[in-house]
Amino acid sequence: MSNDRIDSILQEERQFPPPSAFAQLARIRSASxxxxxxxxxxxxxxxxxxxxxxxELSWHTPFQTILDDSAAPRYQWFKEGTLNVSYNCLDRQLAxxxxxxxxxxxxxxxxxxxxxxxxxxxxxxxxxxxxKAQGVAKGDRxxxxxxxIPEAVIAMQACARIGAIHSVVFGxxxxxxxxxxxxxxxxxxxxxxxxGHRGGKIIELKAAADKALNxxxxxxxxxxxxxxxxxxxxxxxxxDVWWSDTIADQAAQCEPVWVESEHPLFLLYTSGSTGKPKxxxxxxxxxxxxxxxxxxxxxxIRDDDVFWCTADVGWVTGHSxxxxxxxxxxxxxxxxxxxxxxPDTGRFWKVCQDHRVTIFYTAPTAIRALMKHGDAIPARYDxxxxxxxxxxxxxxxxxxxxxxxxxxxxxxxxxxxxxxQTETGAHMIAPVPGAVPTKxxxxxxxxxxxxxxxxxxxxxxxxxxxxxxxxxIKKPWPFxxxxxxxxxxxxxxxxxxxxxxxxxxxxxxxRRDQDGYFWIMGRIDDVLNVSGHRLGTMEVESALVAHxxxxxxxxxxxxxxxxxxTIFAYVxxxxxxxxxxxxxALTEELRLWVxxxxxxxxxxxxxxxxxxxxKTRSGKIMRRLLRSxxxxxxxxxxxxxxxxxxxxxxxxxxx
Ligand code: 7RM
Numbered sequence: 001m002s003n004d005r006i007d008s009i010l011q012e013e014r015q016f017p018p019p020s021a022f023a024q025l026a027r028i029r030s031a032s033x034x035x036x037x038x039x040x041x042x043x044x045x046x047x048x049x050x051x052x053x054x055x056e057l058s059w060h061t062p063f064q065t066i067l068d069d070s071a072a073p074r075y076q077w078f079k080e081g082t083l084n085v086s087y088n089c090l091d092r093q094l095a096x097x098x099x100x101x102x103x104x105x106x107x108x109x110x111x112x113x114x115x116x117x118x119x120x121x122x123x124x125x126x127x128x129x130x131x132k133a134q135g136v137a138k139g140d141r142x143x144x145x146x147x148x149i150p151e152a153v154i155a156m157q158a159c160a161r162i163g164a165i166h167s168v169v170f171g172x173x174x175x176x177x178x179x180x181x182x183x184x185x186x187x188x189x190x191x192x193x194x195x196g197h198r199g200g201k202i203i204e205l206k207a208a209a210d211k212a213l214n215x216x217x218x219x220x221x222x223x224x225x226x227x228x229x230x231x232x233x234x235x236x237x238x239x240d241v242w243w244s245d246t247i248a249d250q251a252a253q254c255e256p257v258w259v260e261s262e263h264p265l266f267l268l269y270t271s272g273s274t275g276k277p278k279x280x281x282x283x284x285x286x287x288x289x290x291x292x293x294x295x296x297x298x299x300x301i302r303d304d305d306v307f308w309c310t311a312d313v314g315w316v317t318g319h320s321x322x323x324x325x326x327x328x329x330x331x332x333x334x335x336x337x338x339x340x341x342x343p344d345t346g347r348f349w350k351v352c353q354d355h356r357v358t359i360f361y362t363a364p365t366a367i368r369a370l371m372k373h374g375d376a377i378p379a380r381y382d383x384x385x386x387x388x389x390x391x392x393x394x395x396x397x398x399x400x401x402x403x404x405x406x407x408x409x410x411x412x413x414x415x416x417x418x419x420x421q422t423e424t425g426a427h428m429i430a431p432v433p434g435a436v437p438t439k440x441x442x443x444x445x446x447x448x449x450x451x452x453x454x455x456x457x458x459x460x461x462x463x464x465x466x467x468x469x470x471x472x473i474k475k476p477w478p479f480x481x482x483x484x485x486x487x488x489x490x491x492x493x494x495x496x497x498x499x500x501x502x503x504x505x506x507x508x509x510x511r512r513d514q515d516g517y518f519w520i521m522g523r524i525d526d527v528l529n530v531s532g533h534r535l536g537t538m539e540v541e542s543a544l545v546a547h548x549x550x551x552x553x554x555x556x557x558x559x560x561x562x563x564x565x566t567i568f569a570y571v572x573x574x575x576x577x578x579x580x581x582x583x584x585a586l587t588e589e590l591r592l593w594v595x596x597x598x599x600x601x602x603x604x605x606x607x608x609x610x611x612x613x614x615k616t617r618s619g620k621i622m623r624r625l626l627r628s629x630x631x632x633x634x635x636x637x638x639x640x641x642x643x644x645x646x647x648x649x650x651x652x653x654x655x
Contacts, residue, residue, distance in 0.1 A: 005456070006468025006509050006527055006534040011598075012398050016405070017437045022387065022414055026300050026434025034435040034448070041449040048449050049077070049289070049478050056292045057285060058092050059083050060258040067476065073496045073504075074483065075476040076262050077286040084256035085265055085284050086128075086161035089327035090121040091256070101332045104306070104355050105150050108197035108338025115150055117330070120157075123150075125254035128158040130246035134189060134222045138163030138257055141187040141267070143220075144313075145169045145178055145205055147196020148337045151226050151243065152313045155191045156323045160265060160284075163257040167267040167279070170314025171196055171203055172617045175211035177277075181269050182217045184279055185485065189222050191243075195229035199339040206233040213239075261285035267485045268316055270422045271616070278494070279485030280316075280422050283478075290426030290479025291325030297447060298416050298430045299359055300388060301329050308334035308352070309361040309390075315618050316422040317392055321361060325426075340366055345373045349381040349408075360408070361390035364400055365619035371403045372551040372574055378407050388433060390416045393619055395520045397542040401440035419443035419520055421506060423495065425479030428452060429518050441542065442517045451475040452518065454510050459499040462512070468521050468536060471510040472503035480504070509536055526623050528557040529564045533601050537623070540567060540604070543597040547590060549573050554613050554621045555604065558630040568630035569604035570613060570651060581609045581650055606630070610650040614639070626651070 023029045028037070041048040046066040053063070063081030093100070098118040105113040115123070136142060142164050146152040152168070159166040167185045169178050182190065192209045195202040206225055213220060225235065226243040235242070265284045269277040295301040299321075307326050311317035326333040334355050340348045348370065352360060370378075389409050396404075396417055405415055414433035420426060429452055431437075431444040438444060446452035451474040454462050462469045473480075484491040498505045509521040521527070521536025528535040537555045544553035552572040557565030571590070578586065587607045595603045614622040625637045629651050639645060649655040 006511070006521060006536060012439060012441050014398070015437050015439050016414070018414055018434050019412060021412070023434040027296055027302075028300075028432050029434045031435050034432050037448040045449065045451075045475055052293055053078055053285065053289050053478065057083060057289060058088050060087075063261060063285075069476065072476075073492060073501060074488070075480065077283065077476075077478045078261035081261045081285060082258040083261065083285055084161065084163075084258055085288050085324065085328075086124060086157045087256040088288060089157060089160075089324060090117060090124060093117040093327070093330045094121060097330050100330070102327060103150050103153070103333060103335055105335045106337065106351055106355070107149070108200075108336075108342055113150065120150075120154070120327075122252040123154050124157040124161060125252055126247045126250045127154050127243075128161040128254040129250035130224075131158055131164065131189070132162055133250070134224065134241070134246065136162065136164050136189055138259065138263075140164045140189070141185040142166050142189045142191060143169055143178070143182050143185060143187040145171060145190060145192045145209055146226065146313070147171055147193055147198070147203065147205065147228055148312050148318075148335060149193070149196065149226075149228060150335060151193070151228075153323045153335070156266070156313065156319075157327075161254060161256050163259045163263060165264045165266060167269065168313050168319070169269070170312055170617055171198075171205055172312075172314070175208040175215070178208060179212035179216050180277065181279075182212065182220060184269070184276070185267055186219045187217075188219060189224065190217075190220050191224045191226070193226040193228045194233045195231055197229065197338050200342050202229045202231060210234070210236075259284055262482065264482070266319065268319065268422055278487070278490065281482045281485050282425055283482050286478030286480070287425050288324060288328055290477070291320040292328050294427040294430070294447065295321070295325045295329050295331070297432050298418060298427050299361070299390065300433055301326070301331050301359070303330065305331055305358045306334060306356050306385070307331050307359045307361075308336070308355070308357045310336065310340075310348070310366065311361075311363070311392075316425070317361075320426050340370065344377070345370055346377045346380060349378045349383060352383055352386060353381040356385040358385050359388045359390070360386055361392065363393035363619045364391055364396040365393065365615065367391070367396065367400045367404050368545070368552050371400060371407075375407050383408060383410060386410075386413050388416065389413045390418055392418045392420070394621075395522070395538045395542075396441060397538075397545045398440035399542070399545045405440075414438060417441075417443045419518065423481040424473075424477075424506075425481065428473070428477075439517060442513070442519050444517050446518070450477055454512055454518070455499070455503070459503065465514040466511050468509050468511040468534070470498070470524065471506040471508045471518075471520070472499065473506065474503050476504075523623075526556070528555070528567060530557070530567060530601055531563045535602060539598060540569070540594060540602050543594045543602065544569060544571060544590065544604075546597060547593050549575075549586065550590070552613055554623065554626055556623050556627045556630050558606070558627075566605040567602065568606045568608075568626075570608050570610055570626055572610060572613060577609050577611050577650070581653060581655065583609070608651060608653055610647050612644055612647045614647065614651070
C-alpha cells in the first residue's frame with residue numbers, strides 16, 4: 001500500500017438526470033450545449049474568459065491585455081480596463097429594472113421590507129457620499145461588522161462605489177477576532193450596528209466593537225453605527241456617528257470611481273489550519289465576472305427568479321451570492337436576518353413560501369440540522385415555487401442530499417452541489433443543472449474554463465478511477481484570489497508551493513469516478529491513515545449519517561502505535577443523547593453498520609455521543625479540536641466561538 005494514495009471506500013451509484021421540465025427552460029439546456037462551451041474554453045483559455053468579460057461586464061475603459069502572468073503567481077486579468085463594481089450592480093439595472101425589487105428583506109422578528117433597484121441605487125449613493133464625507137477615499141480599508149440586513153449590502157456596495165476596500169467581519173465573531181482583522185487590514189473606518197437579531201436574542205455588535213477598539217485598532221478614525229435593535233448604546237463623541245446622521249444631507253447621486261480591473265474590491269479573512277487568519281484579497285473585474293457567470297451557469301438565474309442564498313455576508317458565499325452576483329444579474333433576492341430555528345425549525349420553509357423563492361442555496365450543516373426535525377415540518381409549507389436547490393460549504397452526504405431532494409425539492413428540483421472556496425471567488429466544480437446528471441454527494445464536473453484535476457504527490461494526474469489525491473487547478477482563472485493582504489510570500493507558499501508554482505493547491509483531497517465526476521474527500525490535513533490506508537473523513541461520516549439513528553457525525557484519527565491511526569467518531573443522534581453518553585449496544589451496532597457499508601477498515605474504534613458538534617461559525621466541523629480531544633491532549637484551540645461550550649465535556653466523555 002503506497003503511502004501517498006488516498007483510498008476511496010464510499011460507493012454511491014444513484015444518478016439523477018436533469019428533469020426535462022427544468023432543462024427545457026434552462027439557459028444551458030443540454031449536454032451538447034455545455035460541451036460546446038467547454039470546447040471553446042479548452043481551445044483558447046484566455047480568449048474564452050475575455051469574451052465573457054466583454055459581454056457580461058460594463059466597462060468604463062476596455063482592457064487590452066487579457067492575462068498578465070509575467071510575475072506569476074501574481075496573475076493580473078483584464079489589464080488597462082477600468083470599471084466600477086457598484087455601477088455594474090446598480091446603475092446598469094436602472095433603465096430596465098428600476099422598479100424591480102432587488103431585495104426582499106425579512107428580519108428575525110418578522111419585519112419585512114422590499115427595496116427596488118432605484119431605491120437601492122439611491123441608498124448606496126447616499127451612503128457612498130457619507131463615506132467620502134467621513135474621509136474615506138479610494139484604496140482605504142473599511143471594516144464592516146453588521147447584522148444580516150440590507151444595510152450590510154449597502155455598505156459593501158458604497159465602498160465599491162468609491163473604490164474603498166471593504167473587509168466584512170462576521171457578526172458572530174468576538175471582539176478579539178474583530179480587533180485582529182481591523183489591525184491587519186489597517187482599517188480607517190468601522191461600520192457596525194447597535195445590535196442584530198439572532199436566535200431570539202440581540203447580538204451586541206456595538207459593545208463588541210467598543211471592546212475591540214478599547215484594546216487597540218489605532219488605525220480606526222470613525223465608527224458609523226446603524227440603528228437596528230434600538231436598544232440604546234453609548235456613542236463616543238468625536239468617533240462614533242449614527243448612520244442616519246451621516247446620510248442626512250447627502251445627495252442621492254454619487255459618481256462611481258472608475259477603478260482598474262485589478263483594484264482590490266475586498267479582503268476577507270479566513271482562518272488557515274495554522275497561524276493568524278489570512279486576508280484573502282480579491283480583484284474587481286475578475287471577481288465580479290465569476291459571480292455573474294456562475295449565477296448564469298449553475299443557478300440558471302432568470303429575470304423572474306426569487307433567489308435566496310442563506311449565507312451571511314461575513315462569508316465569501318454572502319459576498320458572491322448576496323452582495324454582488326445577484327445584483328449584477330438584476331435578480332430579486334431574499335435576505336433573512338436570523339436563525340433557521342426561530343420561532344421554530346420551519347422558518348426557512350416559511351420564508352421560501354411567503355416570498356415565493358425559486359432558487360434556494362444553503363449549507364449541508366443547515367440541511368442536516370433541519371432534517372433532524374423530520375419531514376412533517378417542511379410538509380406544512382407550500383414549496384411549489386422552488387425550481388432549483390443548492391449546497392455549499394462542505395461535502396453533502398448522500399443521506400442529506402436525498403432528503404433535500406425528496407422533502408424540499410419534492411423530487412422536482414435539481415440540486416447543485418457547488419465546490420469552491422474563499423480563495424476561488426466563485427463556483428469552480430458544480431453541475432450545470434440543465435445539462436449535467438447529478439449524483440448524491442458529488443459536486444460533479446468543473447465549470448467551463450476551470451482546469452481542475454486530481455494529482456498525486458508528484459503532481460501527476462491520477463487516471464485510475466476513484467483513487468484519491470490532491471485537488472488542484474492547473475490554469476489561472478479570473479476570479480481567483482490575488483494575494484494574501486500584506487503577506488505575498490505566504491500566498492505563494494500556501495497555494496503554489498507544493499507543485500513548483502505550476503498548480504493552485506486547494507488543500508482538499510478528492511477523487512474522480514469512472515465518469516470523471518469529482519468527489520471531495522475532505523481537507524488534506526484531515527486524511528486518516530489506518531494501517532497504511534489513507535481514508536477521507538467524509539466517507540466514514542457519510543456512512544454513519546446513513547444510519548437511521550444518526551443525525552450528524554464527525555470522524556478524526558487518533559494516533560495508534562499499531563495501526564498508525566484508529567478512527568474516532570463523534571456522533572449526534574436524532575432525538576435524545578444516551579444518558580451519560582453511553583450506549584454500548586448502539587455503539588456496536590454503528591461499528592458494524594460502518595463495516596457493512598464501506599468495509600472493516602473504516603470501522604470506528606471509538607464512538608462518542610454529543611448533543612452538538614463543534615463547528616466554526618460558517619458550519620465547518622472543528623476537526624483539529626476533535627483530534628486533540630481524541631488524542632487526549634490539551635486543547636489549544638480557541639473554543640470561545642462555540643455556541644455551547646458545555647458540549648466540550650460531552651465530547652471529552654466527561655459528562
Ligand atoms: C464556499 C466556501 C472552502 C472549503 C473547501 C472545502 C469545503 C466547500 C464544498 C466543500 C465539498 C462542497 N468557502 N467545501 N464547498 N467540500 N463539497 N460543495 O465554503 O473558504 O469557507 O471553505 O470548504 O473543503 O476547501 S470556504
